[in-house]
Amino acid sequence: MTxxxxxxxxxxxxxxxxxxxxxxxxxxxxRRLGWNALDSxxxxxxxxxxxxxxxxxxxxxxxxxxxxxxxxxxxxxxxxSIVVFLDGHPVDDRLRQEDVSVMSSKxxxxxxxxxxxxxxxxxxxxxxxxxxxxxxxxxxxxxDAQIKVFLDASVEERARRRYKQLKEKGEDVKFLRLxxxxxxRDRRDRERPxxxxxxxxxxxxxDSTDMTLDExxxxxxxxxxxxx
Ligand code: DC
Numbered sequence: 122m123t124x125x126x127x128x129x130x131x132x133x134x135x136x137x138x139x140x141x142x143x144x145x146x147x148x149x150x151x152r153r154l155g156w157n158a159l160d161s162x163x164x165x166x167x168x169x170x171x172x173x174x175x176x177x178x179x180x181x182x183x184x185x186x187x188x189x190x191x192x193x194x195x196x197x198x199x200x201x202s203i204v205v206f207l208d209g210h211p212v213d214d215r216l217r218q219e220d221v222s223v224m225s226s227k228x229x230x231x232x233x234x235x236x237x238x239x240x241x242x243x244x245x246x247x248x249x250x251x252x253x254x255x256x257x258x259x260x261x262x263x264x265d266a267q268i269k270v271f272l273d274a275s276v277e278e279r280a281r282r283r284y285k286q287l288k289e290k291g292e293d294v295k296f297l298r299l300x301x302x303x304x305x306r307d308r309r310d311r312e313r314p315x316x317x318x319x320x321x322x323x324x325x326x327x328d329s330t331d332m333t334l335d336e337x338x339x340x341x342x343x344x345x346x347x348x349x
Pocket of ligand 1: 139161162163165225230254255256316
């Protein structure tokens with residue numbers, strides 16, 4: 122499919138900071154619409170996991186770019202998140218581990234890696250439509266998307282949600298530590314020179330601080346209905 126025909130395929134981009142609930146909202150909206158889903162954070166996480174496995178350093182842009190060429194990734198909108206498959210096998214557990222999170226943030230800061238992953242991310246734009254979850258979906262990867270949402274929530278609320286999740290998993294976490302880590306990560310993501318986490322000029326900003334997941338999904342669906 123040429124880029125001029127693929128640009129007719131509807132895309133909903135959902136960008137925003139860590140912990141705003143993008144994954145759950147994107148999966149819920151994609152399921153309701155019957156559209157495809159792309160978790161772009163998982164794309165960076167997959168490169169990071171592959172680099173760790175092969176002993177490639179976070180500074181070795183050339184070898185990282187090579188890894189970007191061989192990523193047989195696919196996605197499915199699950200009940201509460203976008204499920205990630207590598208070579209047809211689910212890989213969420215590995216991709217969410219701490220060493221992969223740290224490495225993914227380093228590889229995502231390299232412009233050569235970001236450029237090498239553009240075509241792969243755009244290849245998920247297939248009929249009947251795509252819900253793309255990330256940081257730069259509406260600004261860089263799909264600037265011509267028909268519908269753009271920037272999903273935000275206060276740092277306190279995002280830290281509270283993360284705290285609850287980790288506690289439920291039995292992890293020993295401190296709220297203040299989570300809060301400060303989130304604040305620092307927000308600042309790094311917003312101020313980085315390549316693809317900072319900022320709303321596209323034509324994005325609808327949805328603040329989920331005082332909303333339930335279902336309310337956010339309904340709100341995003343109403344934005345989609347107005348535009349498509
Ligand atoms: O959303 P996440 O935590 O799964 O993302 C993993 C890393 O990739 C995180 O450091 C942010 C980065 N990322 C990015 O730079 N651009 C995207 N479109 C998605 C994620």
